[in-house]
Amino acid sequence: MRLRLLACENVAVTLAADPVATHAPVLRIGPYVVTPPVVLAPMAGITNSPFRRLCREYGGGLYVSEMITTRALVERGPETMRLIEFAPDETPRSLQLYGVDPSVVREAVTMLVAEDRADHIDLNFGCPVPKVTRRGGGAALPWKRDLLRAVLRSAVRAAGRVPVTMKMRIGIDDERSTYLEAGRIAADEGVAAVALHGRTAAQAYSGGADWSAIARLKEHVTTVPVLGNGDVWEATDALRMMRQTGCDGVVVGRGCLGRPWLFRSLDRAFSGLPDLPHPTLGEVAGVMLRHAGLMAEWAGEDKGCREFRKHVSWYLKGFAVGGDTRQALALVSTLPELDDLLGLLDPAQPFPEGSLGVPRGRLGSPRRVLLPEGWLDDRSWGLVDATAELAVSGG
Numbered sequence: 001m002r003l004r005l006l007a008c009e010n011v012a013v014t015l016a017a018d019p020v021a022t023h024a025p026v027l028r029i030g031p032y033v034v035t036p037p038v039v040l041a042p043m044a045g046i047t048n049s050p051f052r053r054l055c056r057e058y059g060g061g062l063y064v065s066e067m068i069t070t071r072a073l074v075e076r077g078p079e080t081m082r083l084i085e086f087a088p089d090e091t092p093r094s095l096q097l098y099g100v101d102p103s104v105v106r107e108a109v110t111m112l113v114a115e116d117r118a119d120h121i122d123l124n125f126g127c128p129v130p131k132v133t134r135r136g137g138g139a140a141l142p143w144k145r146d147l148l149r150a151v152l153r154s155a156v157r158a159a160g161r162v163p164v165t166m167k168m169r170i171g172i173d174d175e176r177s178t179y180l181e182a183g184r185i186a187a188d189e190g191v192a193a194v195a196l197h198g199r200t201a202a203q204a205y206s207g208g209a210d211w212s213a214i215a216r217l218k219e220h221v222t223t224v225p226v227l228g229n230g231d232v233w234e235a236t237d238a239l240r241m242m243r244q245t246g247c248d249g250v251v252v253g254r255g256c257l258g259r260p261w262l263f264r265s266l267d268r269a270f271s272g273l274p275d276l277p278h279p280t281l282g283e284v285a286g287v288m289l290r291h292a293g294l295m296a297e298w299a300g301e302d303k304g305c306r307e308f309r310k311h312v313s314w315y316l317k318g319f320a321v322g323g324d325t326r327q328a329l330a331l332v333s334t335l336p337e338l339d340d341l342l343g344l345l346d347p348a349q350p351f352p353e354g355s356l357g358v359p360r361g362r363l364g365s366p367r368r369v370l371l372p373e374g375w376l377d378d379r380s381w382g383l384v385d386a387t388a389e390l391a392v393s394g395g
Contacts, residue, residue, distance in 0.1 A: 027248055046257070047066045066096070070098065098123075102153070125139065128369070139201035152186055165192050182194075198214055201369045235268070238252070289342060312330045328341055
């Protein structure tokens with residue numbers, strides 16, 4: 001089999017072309033109706049414009065950008081300005097911000113609204129990465145309830161009619177839960193929705209997500225939608241999460257890595273329709289070429305292909321593909337090279353059922369959360385570290 005460079009576009013259309021009914025549950029984020037009630041989770045280095053566009057081709061939902069640092073945005077770093085660009089057909093334009101300084105957050109949101117760069121702003125209070133938490137950001141920040149309130153208030157007031165949401169974790173660790181109080185503070189400050197990843201920062205991505213925490217948050221926060229996140233590997237998991245927790249929508253992260261057609265499955269599941277057959281290896285190869293082509297359009301062929309490499313193992317998870325071919329695909333530098341290598345695969349090989357319903361992406365193990373010195377001594381406020389907002393985005 002050899003794939004022509006345009007063949008992938010036809011495959012993507014074929015996989016996504018079956019329309020579904022429109023009576024799925026409805027999620028409202030400010031003035032926007034999100035149906036099905038599904039949100040693509042911001043993932044650093046993943047949910048860029050090409051990946052969001054690819055996922056949109058399969059189903060409805062809200063597709064959020066990768067994390068953007070507020071200081072880098074205010075300083076208009078060239079890479080940050082590129083990351084906040086949306087394709088003409090992306091609507092609503094959802095952008096996630098990370099910040100710890102209320103004044104900088106206010107300035108960043110003011111800029112986005114004044115320049116009409118976003119229709120929805122999500123605030124990150126869930127990142128467990130050490131370089132973020134050790135400066136008091138991400139999942140560490142809700143421990144400081146007054147600082148959390150100040151950041152939320154600054155963003156909501158600066159946003160005006162643009163809805164602001166927040167994404168958080170259960171807390172720092174099992175002994176330091178923050179999500180119930182943080183959810184109430186967010187609702188009081190006027191956010192349009194709150195999303196909870198059912199893990200602590202100490203868990204990172206290990207172990208299982210605690211969906212019972214999502215249910216408790218839904219019981220405590222009743223004035224705005226509550227979204228659940230964690231261990232949604234298949235469309236059936238999304239339905240089960242909503243039944244068990246009563247949440248208003250689901251946030252899908254690692255489950256769609258190497259499987260943008262998961263959003264088609266979600267569309268159909270929420271509409272009460274059976275899923276379509278999983279793609280063969282030939283069809284997956286077509287989607288890979290489509291994805292790489294979009295990356296090349298967005299970042300140039302060399303950089304686009306290099307950034308696409310991380311997706312190869314996710315797309316091929318469970319398929320019988322030799323190690324040499326996998327390694328060559330993971331080092332691809334041009335679209336013709338990718339086309340040639342994909343042409344070596346068996347197009348008729350069926351989708352590996354064993355790869356369904358299992359974790360994808362990073363797992364890791366529980367760890368001690370790195371925090372600023374004395375961070376846990378007082379919950380009322382936190383000194384804003386001038387270096388907390390690194391002048392970089394997407395991580």
